[in-house]
Protein backbone atom coordinates (compact mmCIF):
# COMPACT_ATOMS: atom_id res chain seq x y z
CA UNK A 1 0.00 0.00 0.00
CA UNK A 2 1.34 3.45 -0.93
CA UNK A 3 1.41 6.09 1.77
CA UNK A 4 1.43 9.67 0.57
CA UNK A 5 1.51 13.15 1.98
CA UNK A 6 0.66 16.41 0.30
CA UNK A 7 2.75 19.52 0.79
CA UNK A 8 1.18 22.97 0.44
CA UNK A 9 3.59 25.87 0.69
CA UNK A 10 2.16 28.96 2.35
CA UNK A 11 2.96 32.00 0.28
CA UNK A 12 2.79 34.29 3.32
CA UNK A 13 6.55 34.59 3.60
CA UNK A 14 7.11 35.14 -0.11
CA UNK A 15 7.71 38.43 -1.89
CA UNK A 16 4.05 39.42 -2.17
CA UNK A 17 4.85 41.85 -4.97
CA UNK A 18 5.72 38.79 -7.09
CA UNK A 19 2.95 36.48 -5.95
CA UNK A 20 2.21 35.02 -9.37
CA UNK A 21 5.78 34.01 -10.07
CA UNK A 22 6.21 32.76 -6.50
CA UNK A 23 3.19 30.46 -6.95
CA UNK A 24 4.61 29.16 -10.22
CA UNK A 25 8.02 28.65 -8.59
CA UNK A 26 6.47 26.60 -5.78
CA UNK A 27 4.55 24.40 -8.22
CA UNK A 28 7.70 23.88 -10.29
CA UNK A 29 9.50 22.85 -7.09
CA UNK A 30 6.97 20.07 -6.51
CA UNK A 31 4.25 21.63 -4.37
CA UNK A 32 1.02 19.61 -4.37
CA UNK A 33 -1.15 22.65 -3.74
CA UNK A 34 -0.88 26.27 -2.65
CA UNK A 35 -1.97 27.53 0.76
CA UNK A 36 -3.11 31.14 0.38
CA UNK A 37 -3.42 33.06 3.66
CA UNK A 38 -6.29 35.56 3.71
CA UNK A 39 -6.21 37.90 6.73
CA UNK A 40 -8.65 40.69 7.43
CA UNK A 41 -7.09 42.62 10.33
CA UNK A 42 -9.97 41.57 12.64
CA UNK A 43 -9.78 37.83 13.16
CA UNK A 44 -6.00 38.18 13.20
CA UNK A 45 -3.83 41.28 13.66
CA UNK A 46 -2.52 41.24 10.11
CA UNK A 47 -3.74 41.99 6.58
CA UNK A 48 -2.98 40.23 3.34
CA UNK A 49 -5.31 40.11 0.33
CA UNK A 50 -8.78 39.14 -0.82
CA UNK A 51 -10.64 37.70 -3.78
CA UNK A 52 -9.54 40.36 -6.33
CA UNK A 53 -5.96 39.19 -5.85
CA UNK A 54 -7.03 35.54 -6.15
CA UNK A 55 -8.78 36.31 -9.44
CA UNK A 56 -5.60 37.91 -10.81
CA UNK A 57 -3.49 35.02 -9.54
CA UNK A 58 -5.75 32.47 -11.20
CA UNK A 59 -5.49 34.30 -14.52
CA UNK A 60 -1.76 34.54 -14.15
CA UNK A 61 -0.96 30.93 -13.12
CA UNK A 62 -3.67 29.05 -15.03
CA UNK A 63 -6.19 26.43 -13.94
CA UNK A 64 -3.82 23.82 -12.55
CA UNK A 65 -2.63 24.88 -9.11
CA UNK A 66 -5.06 23.94 -6.36
CA UNK A 67 -5.76 27.05 -4.28
CA UNK A 68 -6.59 26.32 -0.65
CA UNK A 69 -7.83 29.58 0.82
CA UNK A 70 -7.02 29.79 4.53
CA UNK A 71 -9.61 32.33 5.57
CA UNK A 72 -8.34 33.98 8.75
CA UNK A 73 -11.28 36.36 8.71
CA UNK A 74 -14.29 37.31 10.78
CA UNK A 75 -17.63 36.50 9.15
CA UNK A 76 -16.20 33.98 6.66
CA UNK A 77 -19.70 33.60 5.18
CA UNK A 78 -19.35 36.84 3.25
CA UNK A 79 -16.47 35.73 1.02
CA UNK A 80 -17.66 32.28 -0.12
CA UNK A 81 -19.22 33.31 -3.43
CA UNK A 82 -16.54 35.89 -4.34
CA UNK A 83 -13.77 33.39 -3.66
CA UNK A 84 -15.48 30.69 -5.72
CA UNK A 85 -15.93 33.14 -8.59
CA UNK A 86 -12.28 34.19 -8.32
CA UNK A 87 -11.06 30.61 -8.83
CA UNK A 88 -10.50 29.23 -5.33
CA UNK A 89 -10.64 25.43 -5.06
CA UNK A 90 -11.00 25.00 -1.33
CA UNK A 91 -12.39 27.34 1.31
CA UNK A 92 -10.85 26.73 4.72
CA UNK A 93 -12.63 28.70 7.43
CA UNK A 94 -12.02 28.90 11.15
CA UNK A 95 -14.40 27.15 13.52
CA UNK A 96 -13.89 30.05 15.94
CA UNK A 97 -15.12 32.60 13.36
CA UNK A 98 -18.66 31.34 12.82
CA UNK A 99 -21.72 30.47 14.86
CA UNK A 100 -23.14 28.21 12.16
CA UNK A 101 -20.48 25.89 10.71
CA UNK A 102 -23.08 23.55 9.23
CA UNK A 103 -24.65 26.24 7.11
CA UNK A 104 -21.27 27.55 6.00
CA UNK A 105 -20.15 24.06 4.94
CA UNK A 106 -23.33 23.78 2.87
CA UNK A 107 -22.76 27.18 1.21
CA UNK A 108 -19.15 26.31 0.35
CA UNK A 109 -20.22 23.02 -1.23
CA UNK A 110 -23.02 24.68 -3.19
CA UNK A 111 -20.54 27.18 -4.58
CA UNK A 112 -18.44 24.29 -5.95
CA UNK A 113 -15.45 24.43 -3.61
CA UNK A 114 -14.04 21.84 -1.24
CA UNK A 115 -14.37 22.49 2.48
CA UNK A 116 -11.55 22.98 4.96
CA UNK A 117 -12.07 23.57 8.67
CA UNK A 118 -9.29 25.16 10.71
CA UNK A 119 -8.81 25.33 14.47
CA UNK A 120 -6.57 27.67 16.44
CA UNK A 121 -4.17 26.16 19.00
CA UNK A 122 -6.63 26.84 21.84
CA UNK A 123 -9.47 24.91 20.19
CA UNK A 124 -9.74 21.20 20.85
CA UNK A 125 -10.09 18.40 18.33
CA UNK A 126 -13.28 17.40 20.18
CA UNK A 127 -14.82 20.73 19.10
CA UNK A 128 -13.95 19.99 15.47
CA UNK A 129 -15.02 16.35 15.58
CA UNK A 130 -18.78 16.85 15.00
CA UNK A 131 -18.00 18.34 11.58
CA UNK A 132 -15.31 15.87 10.56
CA UNK A 133 -17.47 13.75 8.27
CA UNK A 134 -18.70 16.82 6.37
CA UNK A 135 -15.35 18.35 5.47
CA UNK A 136 -12.51 17.58 3.05
CA UNK A 137 -9.66 18.79 5.24
CA UNK A 138 -9.06 19.65 8.88
CA UNK A 139 -6.37 22.24 9.48
CA UNK A 140 -4.83 21.93 12.95
CA UNK A 141 -2.83 25.08 13.53
CA UNK A 142 0.55 24.73 15.19
CA UNK A 143 1.05 28.50 15.57
CA UNK A 144 -1.36 31.27 16.51
CA UNK A 145 -2.80 32.47 13.20
CA UNK A 146 -1.58 35.79 11.86
CA UNK A 147 2.09 35.56 10.98
CA UNK A 148 4.49 33.23 9.23
CA UNK A 149 7.82 32.19 10.69
CA UNK A 150 6.64 31.62 14.26
CA UNK A 151 7.96 28.89 16.54
CA UNK A 152 6.28 25.53 15.97
CA UNK A 153 4.05 24.58 18.93
CA UNK A 154 5.11 21.02 19.67
CA UNK A 155 2.31 20.59 22.17
CA UNK A 156 -0.11 20.53 19.22
CA UNK A 157 1.36 17.22 18.02
CA UNK A 158 -1.08 14.96 19.93
CA UNK A 159 -3.93 16.58 17.95
CA UNK A 160 -2.50 15.67 14.53
CA UNK A 161 -2.12 12.58 12.38
CA UNK A 162 -1.43 14.77 9.41
CA UNK A 163 -1.26 13.81 5.74
CA UNK A 164 -1.22 17.39 4.45
CA UNK A 165 1.44 19.81 5.61
CA UNK A 166 1.46 23.59 5.30
CA UNK A 167 4.89 25.11 5.48
CA UNK A 168 5.77 28.71 4.70
CA UNK A 169 9.09 30.19 5.68
CA UNK A 170 10.99 26.87 5.72
CA UNK A 171 10.11 26.30 2.06
CA UNK A 172 9.97 29.83 0.67
CA UNK A 173 13.07 30.97 2.55
CA UNK A 174 15.15 28.00 1.49
CA UNK A 175 17.84 28.16 -1.21
CA UNK A 176 16.52 24.80 -2.35
CA UNK A 177 12.71 24.67 -1.95
CA UNK A 178 12.49 21.55 -4.11
CA UNK A 179 14.57 19.54 -1.63
CA UNK A 180 12.64 20.89 1.37
CA UNK A 181 9.30 19.94 -0.21
CA UNK A 182 10.60 16.48 -1.11
CA UNK A 183 12.01 15.96 2.39
CA UNK A 184 8.76 17.02 4.05
CA UNK A 185 6.80 14.66 1.82
CA UNK A 186 9.09 11.71 2.52
CA UNK A 187 9.24 12.25 6.28
CA UNK A 188 5.47 12.60 6.61
CA UNK A 189 4.72 9.62 4.35
CA UNK A 190 7.12 7.47 6.39
CA UNK A 191 5.47 8.61 9.63
CA UNK A 192 2.03 7.72 8.22
CA UNK A 193 3.33 4.29 7.23
CA UNK A 194 4.88 3.69 10.66
CA UNK A 195 1.68 4.77 12.39
CA UNK A 196 -0.41 2.43 10.30
CA UNK A 197 1.97 -0.49 10.93
CA UNK A 198 1.97 0.22 14.69
CA UNK A 199 -1.81 -0.07 14.87
Ligand SMILES: O=C(CO)[C@H](O)[C@H](O)COP(=O)(O)O
Nearest residue numbers: 010145146148149167168169
Ligand atom coordinates in the same frame (compact mmCIF):
# COMPACT_ATOMS: atom_id res chain seq x y z
O1 LIG B 1 -1.32 30.24 8.63
C1 LIG B 1 -0.25 30.77 8.74
C2 LIG B 1 -0.02 31.87 9.70
O2 LIG B 1 -1.20 32.23 10.28
C3 LIG B 1 0.88 30.32 7.85
O3 LIG B 1 0.40 29.86 6.66
C4 LIG B 1 1.64 29.22 8.53
O4 LIG B 1 2.08 29.66 9.79
C5 LIG B 1 2.83 28.75 7.67
O5 LIG B 1 3.89 29.61 7.72
P1 LIG B 1 5.25 29.26 8.50
O6 LIG B 1 5.66 27.89 8.11
O7 LIG B 1 6.18 30.32 8.08
O8 LIG B 1 4.91 29.33 9.96
